[in-house]
Amino acid sequence: MCGIIGYVGKRNAVPVLLYGLQRLEYRGYDSAGIAVIDKNGDKIIVEKQVGKIKDLQEHLWNRKIEGHTALGHTRWATHGPPTIENAHPHTSQRETISIVHNGIIENYLELKEELIKKGYRFRSETDTEVVAHLFEELYTGDLLETALKVAKKLEGAYAIGVISTYEPDKIVGIKKGSPLIVGFGKDENFIASDIPAVLEYTKDFIVLEDGEIAVVTKDNVEVYNLEGKKLEKKPLHVTWDISVAEKAGYKHFMQKEIHEQPRTIGDTITGFSSSKDEKLFEAIKDADRLYIIACGTSYHAGLVGKFWIEKFARIPVEVDYASEYRYRDRIINNRTVVMGISQSGETADTRFALLDAKKEGAKTIGLVNVVGSSLSRETDYVMYTYCGPEIGVAATKTFTAQLVTLLLFALEAGLKKGTVSKPEYKKLYDELLHIPSKVESILNNEEGIKEIAHKYMNAQDFLFLGRNINYPIALEGALKLKEISYIHAEGYPAGEMKHGPIALIDDKLPVVCVIPQDKYYEKMFSNLQEVKARKGKVVSVATEGDTKVKELSDDVIYIPPASDVLYPILTVVPLQLLSYHIATLLGKDVDQPRNLAKTVTVE
Numbered sequence: 001m002c003g004i005i006g007y008v009g010k011r012n013a014v015p016v017l018l019y020g021l022q023r024l025e026y027r028g029y030d031s032a033g034i035a036v037i038d039k040n041g042d043k044i045i046v047e048k049q050v051g052k053i054k055d056l057q058e059h060l061w062n063r064k065i066e067g068h069t070a071l072g073h074t075r076w077a078t079h080g081p082p083t084i085e086n087a088h089p090h091t092s093q094r095e096t097i098s099i100v101h102n103g104i105i106e107n108y109l110e111l112k113e114e115l116i117k118k119g120y121r122f123r124s125e126t127d128t129e130v131v132a133h134l135f136e137e138l139y140t141g142d143l144l145e146t147a148l149k150v151a152k153k154l155e156g157a158y159a160i161g162v163i164s165t166y167e168p169d170k171i172v173g174i175k176k177g178s179p180l181i182v183g184f185g186k187d188e189n190f191i192a193s194d195i196p197a198v199l200e201y202t203k204d205f206i207v208l209e210d211g212e213i214a215v216v217t218k219d220n221v222e223v224y225n226l227e228g229k230k231l232e233k234k235p236l237h238v239t240w241d242i243s244v245a246e247k248a249g250y251k252h253f254m255q256k257e258i259h260e261q262p263r264t265i266g267d268t269i270t271g272f273s274s275s276k277d278e279k280l281f282e283a284i285k286d287a288d289r290l291y292i293i294a295c296g297t298s299y300h301a302g303l304v305g306k307f308w309i310e311k312f313a314r315i316p317v318e319v320d321y322a323s324e325y326r327y328r329d330r331i332i333n334n335r336t337v338v339m340g341i342s343q344s345g346e347t348a349d350t351r352f353a354l355l356d357a358k359k360e361g362a363k364t365i366g367l368v369n370v371v372g373s374s375l376s377r378e379t380d381y382v383m384y385t386y387c388g389p390e391i392g393v394a395a396t397k398t399f400t401a402q403l404v405t406l407l408l409f410a411l412e413a414g415l416k417k418g419t420v421s422k423p424e425y426k427k428l429y430d431e432l433l434h435i436p437s438k439v440e441s442i443l444n445n446e447e448g449i450k451e452i453a454h455k456y457m458n459a460q461d462f463l464f465l466g467r468n469i470n471y472p473i474a475l476e477g478a479l480k481l482k483e484i485s486y487i488h489a490e491g492y493p494a495g496e497m498k499h500g501p502i503a504l505i506d507d508k509l510p511v512v513c514v515i516p517q518d519k520y521y522e523k524m525f526s527n528l529q530e531v532k533a534r535k536g537k538v539v540s541v542a543t544e545g546d547t548k549v550k551e552l553s554d555d556v557i558y559i560p561p562a563s564d565v566l567y568p569i570l571t572v573v574p575l576q577l578l579s580y581h582i583a584t585l586l587g588k589d590v591d592q593p594r595n596l597a598k599t600v601t602v603e
Ligand code: M6R
Pocket: 295, 296, 297, 298, 299, 341, 342, 343, 344, 345, 346, 347, 350, 393, 394, 395, 396, 480, 483, 596, 598, 599, 600
């Protein structure tokens, strides 16, 4: 999704913007641009390019632009294709105001018609350009006052950054629905879509809430609500280092993040245990039903969570795609709990579905990675994964951390309800503490997995099979592969194969079987035999020492033994590496796959 950065301060803004835009690249984009108020404060210089930030950088080479108040933007096309005209920033007719925007202005056509009638000419197909003209049309002599008027006219979800030659030392940021933070520096301040964009310059931030407007100058930050009332906001200090947003010698962020898992799993176990919210577990004690809603990889974590919560806490769980849950006639009473899982905490589908459920009387829990994100503030209770920023578009370390949190949540809820005994809890907890070193041993086999990737990289389709708690892992394996390699892949519960997908199997189809030695092993083994009998190519993810599976499979990736319920945290790791290596061998851009955005802030 689009990324915003704004700078006001003593240095030349251009390098700061370019650095920030690079940090925002992971969100997904197809064009980028900057708007800089020139040194004399009387002109806005706008430069844009279609393509990558390096294309914009090359374009700016030798242009010698200098200014101290500026905006930058990465655009993920919604209204109109990726062209220079449609790229942001957009400028008002008299070129006195420049705007960057993330989100969708739902009533833009109506506003556009009104503005056209008043003589405004539009240069782009975007919804954003109306905001630039609207600012000019409504300008009162004060940017904040104007922003209040503009915000009242806009419908939809948006984060907007505004600069103007009328008030050249100021940036105004407006937030409703899409994320926007303000960073505090010395003699300089920033706005941005997220923290990594400005982490090089500051670790102190405020996270704007919906309906808030920030007025930012180099020495001062003020926040107002939409009635123009000044608000007191408590800054947030982050402890991460900028290195979390660097590749640290790995070829891609995705590879680095896969390798970070021993640490992020460990940190999440510790983080959960040290910041347990007792009120949350009191609230869950009486729950008669738990809905888990999420999208993509987070949805797959929810599917695994269902097994654990039903097993340990004995609460019936329904897992739904947030975009589906939002528009169905769900049944909610005062004993209903709805948990939204979201790495970013900004996914529009998940947020809005949760807000609706909350309005209808459900208690809401957020499971998020990004501290201070919208979802973390909008839910009644929040649990965090402790991963730091995840930059690769494909979720990896946050998935295993979500699993760890869901397992601990289920055990803790079970303990409080009396459905889990203390020794049972302790046994699994102690075993969980060994999961990081088991993940490490899987990662040590990366070269072996790469060889397997090489063998199957030219396949047209893949099938992923698993049973019970490892069925969602088959879904996740298929999602990872398709999103970064563009190879068609399907995940299926292995027992369901005979009801249809078995027709796909021939000697060209690689079938990845997730077959750890758990309670369902024999059943899964029969499914593996069914694939082999139809000449499918079998790649198995099996428990170390399993020679029976090895004999029947074309290739095996071993994982260390574990208790049945812990296997998903291990079985997913080889699938992440397999997808990663297939995609890189095919020369795909794994960190920024085509058409995808890291944070999907539109419905
Ligand atoms: O930030 P969220 O967890 O809410 O994001 C949900 C999905 O957009 C996300 O998991 C997506 O499917 C990833 N690209 C998967 O790798």
